[in-house]
Amino acid sequence: MKSIHVSVYEDNDKLRGLLELLINNTDGFHITNTYSNCLNVKNEMTKDHPDVVIMDIDMPKCNGINGVRMIKEFDVNIRVLMHTVFDNDDNLFACLTNGADGYLLKRDTSEQLIPAIREVFEGGAPMSPGIARRVLEAFHHPKETAVDKYNITPREIQVLELLARGFSYRMIGIEFSISPETVKRHLKNIYQKLSVQCGPEAVAKAIREKII
Amino acid sequence: MKSIHVSVYEDNDKLRGLLELLINNTDGFHITNTYSNCLNVKNEMTKDHPDVVIMDIDMPKCNGINGVRMIKEFDVNIRVLMHTVFDNDDNLFACLTNGADGYLLKRDTSEQLIPAIREVFEGGAPMSPGIARRVLEAFHHPKETAVDKYNITPREIQVLELLARGFSYRMIGIEFSISPETVKRHLKNIYQKLSVQCGPEAVAKAIREKII
DNA sequence: TCGCTTATGACCCAAAAGGGTTATTGCCGT
DNA sequence: ACGGCAATAACCCTTTTGGGTCATAAGCGA
DSSP: OOOEEEEEEOSOHHHHHHHHHHHHTSTTEEEEEEESOOTTHHHHHHHHOOSEEEEOSOOSSSOHHHHHHHHHHHOTTSEEEEEESOOOHHHHHHHHHTTOSEEEEGGGOTTTHHHHHHHHHTTOOOBOHHHHHHHHHHHOOOSSHHHHHHTOOHHHHHHHHHHHTTOOHHHHHHHHTSOHHHHHHHHHHHHHHHTOSSHHHHHHHHHHTTOO | OOOEEEEEEOSOHHHHHHHHHHHHTSTTEEEEEEESOOTTHHHHHHHHOOSEEEEOSOOSSSOHHHHHHHHHHHOTTSEEEEEESOOOHHHHHHHHHTTOSEEEEGGGOTTTHHHHHHHHHTTOOOBOHHHHHHHHHHHOOOSTHHHHHHTOOHHHHHHHHHHHTTOOHHHHHHHHTSOHHHHHHHHHHHHHHHTOSSHHHHHHHHHHTTOO
């Protein structure tokens, strides 16, 4: 059976050495190379052709968030496993957006790292438990909360939806068989409830708060 | 140490019995009750007060997608672990939106079920590998694609952003030290590139296509 | 150097948006 | 039965928006 080839990006010299030692001394795994920053990702990927990359986030010059993006631009088939002390949502979702295939926190992965590398190589998505939880929570948009929060009525939602589709007051009125003046009335109420000044701003807020 | 209390929703009689047997015969776990559909979730939760619910999707009368929603409406602290043969995206994301805390495929979890129950009880989010992967992929929207697709320039994005924040042409002009006529010019170009008719529609499209 | 894109700006003009005010109807809950 | 709220509608008015047209300067790549 062919070994899994792993490259490591980690700026802490001691940790980088430990990772290399750990991975190279595990059957079925082989370190192609280790790096302390990702300024030359493209050249390094061309040279190494790893199956899996272990990527730290906090590195000087060029951080791992850019690193994962560059690797995925070079070859989307290289699996990238984030390995970081940061567990804030901004970093997490920035990495996922850029194509990270897994996300491990350094503090809870000393003996979970090797199985995680195998898992990501096999097409899985290893995540520390707290991370997986936050990822699922991102899908759990409470749905009605924003509507309740601003007291938007069903009719107002209908009007907003058409506004966001480019309908004029007149067209919205025709669509619902009501006067354009009433449409205006609804929108006036919406603007007040959302604390916005005009249509575009209302649409932006409504979409971002999942009202429409 | 107190046992983890588990309720099971599963319409297959044989499997339901097996799950009960497995869980009841594991130290630290205790079955409160098992059910073959979720028509009376609220009463059952009131009676059982489980820590964790194992929820099948394909059940007669009322499926598990509604089931998880009802349980979370009753008490958001009850952990719900989906356990199903379906691995299509529609079911998956419907469950996650409704608040599921984990998602296991029946085919690959005979001996992973107990650890998964413990993990979800402890606040984790156990997922079958293929599931976790698809969840992460949902975040991987390629970012620059839409901007490229419509040929939106950096300046146009800036203008759109302020429009979405409720700025008038005049205010945008002041912000960038350009004439409101130029702002209009930019927006005219944007509307054409996005194939929209007006500001609200442009803002809606820009947000939904992740341009802003 | 020529053509293309980007960013800039102006003028005319019609349509739309949006603020203020006032009022009626129907429904729901107390 | 009464008050509150959603939905309806009209009027006045100013500001904003957006379509059409024309024009210029800077930068960039073939």
